[in-house]
Amino acid sequence: MSKHIALGVDIGGTGIKAAPVDLRTGEFTEERYRIPTPNPSTPDAVARTVAKCISKFSPSKKTPIGVAFPGVIQDGVVKTAANVDDAWIGTNMRDIIRDYAGHDVYVLNDADAAGYGEYRHGAAHGRDGVILMTTLGTGIGTALIVDGQLVPNTEFGHVEIGGQEAEEFAAESARDRLGLEWEDWTKNLQRYYSEMEKLLWPDLIIVGGGISKSHHMFLPHLRLRAPIIPAELRNGAGIVGAAAWAANLHHRDDKRRKDDEKKAKKAASKSK
Ligand code: BGC
Numbered sequence: 001m002s003k004h005i006a007l008g009v010d011i012g013g014t015g016i017k018a019a020p021v022d023l024r025t026g027e028f029t030e031e032r033y034r035i036p037t038p039n040p041s042t043p044d045a046v047a048r049t050v051a052k053c054i055s056k057f058s059p060s061k062k063t064p065i066g067v068a069f070p071g072v073i074q075d076g077v078v079k080t081a082a083n084v085d086d087a088w089i090g091t092n093m094r095d096i097i098r099d100y101a102g103h104d105v106y107v108l109n110d111a112d113a114a115g116y117g118e119y120r121h122g123a124a125h126g127r128d129g130v131i132l133m134t135t136l137g138t139g140i141g142t143a144l145i146v147d148g149q150l151v152p153n154t155e156f157g158h159v160e161i162g163g164q165e166a167e168e169f170a171a172e173s174a175r176d177r178l179g180l181e182w183e184d185w186t187k188n189l190q191r192y193y194s195e196m197e198k199l200l201w202p203d204l205i206i207v208g209g210g211i212s213k214s215h216h217m218f219l220p221h222l223r224l225r226a227p228i229i230p231a232e233l234r235n236g237a238g239i240v241g242a243a244a245w246a247a248n249l250h251h252r253d254d255k256r257r258k259d260d261e262k263k264a265k266k267a268a269s270k271s272k
Pocket residue numbers: 069070071072080082083109110111112135137138139140141142155157167
C-alpha cells in the first residue's frame with residue numbers, strides 16, 4: 001500500500017467494517033468490506049473478525065491501521081463496553097488484535113474516530129473552536145474536538161437528564177424501543193442538545209449515525225445556539241477517522257523511534 005494510505009476498521013454493534021483510506025482525500029481506495037459482528041461479541045470472536053477484515057486488504061507492515069470500538073479505551077485497554085460484550089472490560093485490545101492479525105494497530109473510541117474523521121475530511125473540515133460530534137445509534141457516542149485536538153473518551157451519551165441517561169431516550173434505538181413519532185423523539189433530542197449546550201458551549205454540533213440520513217426530519221426543528229449539521233461521511237466516518245488517527249500516531253511513534261536512535265548513537269560516539 002502507498003504511504004498515503006492507512007487502513008480503518010470500525011467495530012459496531014451489528015457489523016465490523018473496514019476500508020483503506022487515502023489520507024489526502026479521505027476517500028476509500030477500495031470498496032468497503034463488512035462482516036456481521038459475532039454474537040456474542042466476545043474479545044476472541046471480535047478480534048478474529050477484525051483480523052479477517054485486515055487481511056482482506058493485505059496491508060504491509062508499515063501501513064498504519066486504526067480500529068474504532070464502542071467503549072472507552074485508554075492506552076489500548078478497554079474500560080467500558082456499554083453495547084458490546086462485558087468480557088471486553090479490562091482487556092488490552094491492541095494486544096488481542098495484534099495476536100490475531102499479526103499487525104500492530106491503534107485503537108480508539110468509535111465516536112472519537114467518527115468525530116476525527118469529520119474534522120479531517122467531513123462536515124467540520126479544518127474548523128477551529130469547540131466541535132461536538134454526536135453519533136445517534138444503539139447508544140449515543142460523543143467526540144469533542146477543540147482547535148483540532150481530540151479530547152478522547154468523552155461519554156456524554158451517559159449524561160443524566162431528569163434522572164435518566166440521555167441514550168435511553170435520545171439514541172436512535174430509543175425511538176424504536178419507545179415507539180416514538182419523529183415529533184416526540186425530536187423533543188427528546190432538544191432536551192439532550194440543550195443540556196449539552198449548557199455544559200459545553202460548542203461552536204458547532206455534528207450529528208452522525210445511521211439516522212443522520214433522515215436529518216431533515218428533525219434537525220430543522222431543533223432550537224439551539226450553535227449550528228447543528230449532519231455528518232458528511234455518514235457511516236464511513238469511523239473508518240476514515242480511525243485510519244487518519246492511526247496515521248498520526250504512527251508518524252509520531254516513528255519520529256520518536258528515530259530521535260531515540262539518534263540520541264543513542266550520539267551517546268555511544270561520545271563515550272568512545
Ligand atoms: C458508549 C460509547 C460509544 C457509544 C456509541 C455508548 O454507549 O458508552 O463509548 O462511543 O455508545 O457506540
